[in-house]
Amino acid sequence: MTDRVVIHAGVVAGAARTPELRREAIGTLTQVLRELGHAGSAWETATTASCVVTCPDPASAGALALALVGALNLRLARLRVGIDSGYFVTSSDGTLRGAAVDVARDLIAIASDGWIVCTERVAIGAAGVADVRPLGVRRFDPARRPAPLYRLAPRAPRSALDERDPVCARALDPRTAPRLTIGETSHHFCSAACMSAFLARGARA
Numbered sequence: 001m002t003d004r005v006v007i008h009a010g011v012v013a014g015a016a017r018t019p020e021l022r023r024e025a026i027g028t029l030t031q032v033l034r035e036l037g038h039a040g041s042a043w044e045t046a047t048t049a050s051c052v053v054t055c056p057d058p059a060s061a062g063a064l065a066l067a068l069v070g071a072l073n074l075r076l077a078r079l080r081v082g083i084d085s086g087y088f089v090t091s092s093d094g095t096l097r098g099a100a101v102d103v104a105r106d107l108i109a110i111a112s113d114g115w116i117v118c119t120e121r122v123a124i125g126a127a128g129v130a131d132v133r134p135l136g137v138r139r140f141d142p143a144r145r146p147a148p149l150y151r152l153a154p155r156a157p158r159s160a161l162d163e164r165d166p167v168c169a170r171a172l173d174p175r176t177a178p179r180l181t182i183g184e185t186s187h188h189f190c191s192a193a194c195m196s197a198f199l200a201r202g203a204r205a
Helices: 019-035 058-072 099-110 120-126 192-204
Strands: 002-012 041-044 048-055 079-090 116-119 131-138 147-153 179-182 185-188
Touching: 002 019, 002 058, 002 099, 019 041, 019 048, 019 058, 048 058, 048 099, 058 079, 058 116, 058 120, 058 147, 079 099, 079 120, 099 116, 116 120, 120 147, 179 192
Parallel strands: 079 116
Antiparallel strands: 002 048, 002 079, 041 048, 116 147, 131 147, 179 185
16 A cells, blocks of 8 residues: 555536547646656546546645646646545556545545545645635545645746835835845835835834
8 A cells, every 4th residue: 555645637517518529638637747747547437537646745735736727727627626635556557546546536536627626634734835715524424534635736927916105004015015125134114205205213122
């Protein structure tokens, strides 16, 4: 048995309604995984085209899932990704089997199109590479107890919310805002007027 992180990427419902569409989706999934430097096991059911790949840790799994969704966003409608960590075995035909594979598959049913849904252990480990958004506690399998689930999303780019003007507290973008450096410390301002007020306040202190 192997303890790793399992990513289950699936295309569901309308986009996988015929055998031809499922084979096309599997071909696209496996091609993009190869482009991203990974190989996966692919299979189809009556309603899904799926690919399973493993990663050594949650951070690399989160990064790969984000890259996969980003790369396939315009090429595959209805792509959903589930991620769990735990034990599995590789059968003689190369198929992965085990609780982590089953949970990752079940998470696809909870996900909306374009979403990456994961368990708590994965969310904690992937927090350094993705924004982690709680989805609440869900019972996604009657045989298992309820578990907290999370959605992984791309990190927001550095934005106006990263810093505030020390005078008026307005949110600003430090890449374009006026800057004043005093010693080792830089202060950013929304306007020259706030910078002047900051300097005047400092002079009165």
